[in-house]
Amino acid sequence: MSFRCFRLLIHILREMGVASDILNWCVFRIFMLLVPLCMYARKIWPFSVLHKSISKNLGRPDNGTLMSLLIKQFLEVGNEAAETLAVDKCEIQSSDKVLEVGFGPGLGIQKAASLIDKSCGGHVSGVDYSESMVSAATERLTQEIHDGLVDLQHGSVADLPYDSNSFDKIFHCNVFYFWDDCVGCCSELLRVLKPGGLMLTTLNPNAVANAVSFDILNKQNANIPNYLAALKQAGFVNVVVVDQHRGGAVHVCIYAWARKD
Numbered sequence: 001m002s003f004r005c006f007r008l009l010i011h012i013l014r015e016m017g018v019a020s021d022i023l024n025w026c027v028f029r030i031f032m033l034l035v036p037l038c039m040y041a042r043k044i045w046p047f048s049v050l051h052k053s054i055s056k057n058l059g060r061p062d063n064g065t066l067m068s069l070l071i072k073q074f075l076e077v078g079n080e081a082a083e084t085l086a087v088d089k090c091e092i093q094s095s096d097k098v099l100e101v102g103f104g105p106g107l108g109i110q111k112a113a114s115l116i117d118k119s120c121g122g123h124v125s126g127v128d129y130s131e132s133m134v135s136a137a138t139e140r141l142t143q144e145i146h147d148g149l150v151d152l153q154h155g156s157v158a159d160l161p162y163d164s165n166s167f168d169k170i171f172h173c174n175v176f177y178f179w180d181d182c183v184g185c186c187s188e189l190l191r192v193l194k195p196g197g198l199m200l201t202t203l204n205p206n207a208v209a210n211a212v213s214f215d216i217l218n219k220q221n222a223n224i225p226n227y228l229a230a231l232k233q234a235g236f237v238n239v240v241v242v243d244q245h246r247g248g249a250v251h252v253c254i255y256a257w258a259r260k261d
């Protein structure tokens with residue numbers, strides 16, 4: 001019920017001419033206040049419930065809940081810089097076959113799709129294990145899906161629904177923190193990457209550190225050296241970390257290449 005009311009409220013505000021950017025920004029600011037509040041007051045109901053719900057929905061937004069809608073709005077504003085950076089650094093060519101895993105609201109897929117050309121063989125695929133994010137991204141990418149530029153799948157990185165050696169480039173932003181078997185997930189990503197293909201990961205390390213300190217991200221899973229070690233253990237080569245300024249913040253780009261003999 002509250003989910004429907006919230007959607008209706010957003011719809012009414014949009015009809016009244018309140019721009020989506022302003023609405024998204026307001027939700028983002030509310031969320032940025034809500035997270036520390038829930039952390040510090042989490043011994044008290046209802047903050048304890050809210051804290052658990054934020055943590056759960058960040059890793060896998062539930063279907064049709066108010067929290068999943070809030071998380072979607074939050075991701076659209078908070079992670080746009082990381083998604084844009086990943087697409088830019090992938091240097092996508094018009095003929096590339098590209099995959100984003102954990103695409104959330106679909107901003108990165110949309111940007112990648114604008115760079116490829118179907119007539120040259122280019123295609124963008126996406127996989128996410130949240131039904132709610134698959135629906136949100138499908139809504140955003142209706143035209144691209146209709147034009148055959150994009151396909152979105154509901155599935156897990158642990159068991160990707162693609163043939164081996166399918167993609168020239170893979171990217172993901174703010175996703176590996178949720179993989180309990182990080183080496184297994186990286187091996188699966190390596191399997192679907194073509195020989196010589198690139199996998200690029202972007203993140204905002206300060207935002208990640210804040211999320212860990214607010215206890216909404218697992219410290220071990222969100223540890224960059226652990227992720228780098230998992231990439232190498234899975235068989236990626238030339239794993240390189242580069243700092244980049246984007247959206248007024250330092251972001252980290254992690255490059256990892258598939259060498260297959």
Ligand SMILES: C[S@@+](CC[C@H](N)C(=O)[O-])C[C@H]1O[C@@H](n2cnc3c(N)ncnc32)[C@H](O)[C@@H]1O
Nearest residue numbers: 060075079102104128129130156157173174178
């Ligand atoms: C924090 S959100 C990030 C979304 C988007 N990349 C961004 O930066 O805004 C994490 C997303 O990854 C998805 N995800 C996490 N682990 C996954 C897995 N093992 N397989 C598929 N999707 C996963 C979640 O459902 C969620 O949509």
